Amino acid sequence: METTNQKVWFITGASKGLGLSLAKQLLAQGHQVAATSRRVEDLSQAVGGNDKFLPLSVDISNEDSVGAAIEQVISHFGRLDVIVNNAGYGLAGAVEELTDAESRANFDINVFGSLNVIRKAMPYLRQQGSGHIINIASIGGFTGAFAGFGIYCATKFAVHGFSESLREEVKGFGVKVTVVSPGYFRTNFLSSTSLNVPVNQIQEYQEVRAVQDAHEHDINGNQPNDPEKGAAAMISLANLENPPAHLFLGEDAYALAEAKIAAVQQDMKQWAALGKSTGFDAVVSTPGH
Template identity: 45%
Template sequence: MANVQQGGFKRVWFITGASRAIGALIAEAALADGNAVVAAGRKVGAISERLGESAALLPVELDVTNEAQAKAAVQAAIEKFGRIDVLVNNAGFGLLGAVEESADNEVRRMYDTNVFGLLNVTRAVLPIMRANRSGHVINVSSIGGYRAAAGFGVYSSTKFAVEGITEALHAELRPLGIRATVVEPGYFRTDFLDASSLVVAPEVIDDYDETSGAVRRKAMQLNHNQPGDPTRLAAAMIALVDAASPPLRLPLGTDTLAAIAAKNAYVTQETETWKQLSYSTDFAA
């Protein structure tokens, strides 16, 4: 590993989906904070164009659905910087439409990226972190990863999977000195609601007009008017990694905080209402 450059860097970050939007902003914030960044994406040229040239930056080609590419990208990171301290699984896209309107090919493609792609990269990075007995795995979920809603049901299901994976990683990795956090952004003013990040189901079923149909219309109105500031989100990621005791979950945005509170209240009320039937299913004492 003759090209290893370890000196002077606060940490080495590996960020997927780093060519634009939140991924690029996180990469910029990490570089400005004195870190080295492995910026991974499908188009290396777009990464270099966005982030420029720096001894602290390694752009790598990575389609997260390709496990061999994930391993090669991690190997390139080790050859360049000698370690990976922070993994940010950010690559992903959304699907807008009722569950019944969501086509099989689009659902499978989204799972391949949002879930199986995340697992490909995580499996490639974890041996490095385990060997060093340190590291931080950050999986980017969503407001929809805690609370599903009409119109984003299948997308939310992928983020529910990310939440479950991260909970298990938190338990498995903590004894090894490795942290795991799932970040839950609300609506931030990025291109997530554009065609570049969001697939809109072409089939429209009139019976869902008041539910998922209303969400389709609202999403178009909200596009580029979201309440969250993506630059502040990137800064929050630096604060998260710097924290002495980072959380398992980090909601970002007042809309996510409100959604979590509403769901928790609903679950508490419903559990209380049905607890006698729940109790009744144990073997009799």
């Protein structure tokens, strides 16, 4: 069952990509939209003038900046219905070659930025007794089988983890939570403005360089999924009375998720005797002997 009433949306990282497509579609449908970017000028230029649009300059890694933005949304629109934690950036590089600072910076935006938004928005959602938090992860948050994307995948795995827990924590307040895992969408995500690479590259990691090069040149511009259709899917998601905990976007995301599930099931089956050998009453047996 779907509901189609007009809502107040809050979207982070909306000056480009899926966030921008989502903001534009929502405004065209008459919804009220607050959107963030580091530069408010980028938002205003990308979206254009609309009396139902509230562009906000926000540093999502700064809790005070996020808190001020949420207060502005409530003051301006009077409520908050759907939060889309969309802001994030890609980071390519082997785990060994990415520095502590490079790794933590990716977590600051992709993980802690979303947590800042959730922490500041939840008091209002609890008071309303309603709301829907949509956390944008990635298929790379469900399977990490991409050489050179270990830290990025780690950030998106974290989004999956806290989203699942958050869903259980807030369901009693009438607040819904969905983690969305897109595959490859034809946005500028793989361009140099959104995909960071290591400052210090280790030449021995030839496979990592090959994967990095493929993403920057071969895959970039040839992604199979349409961001306009991705945005439309998220609007449909928010209209569901009982939305799912997980939504994968794109046939490629589905194929990768199914491969991961099959691999885990195979490992569980093959190594069940060893894995179940830890109980006090278990009979210890090693496979192959």
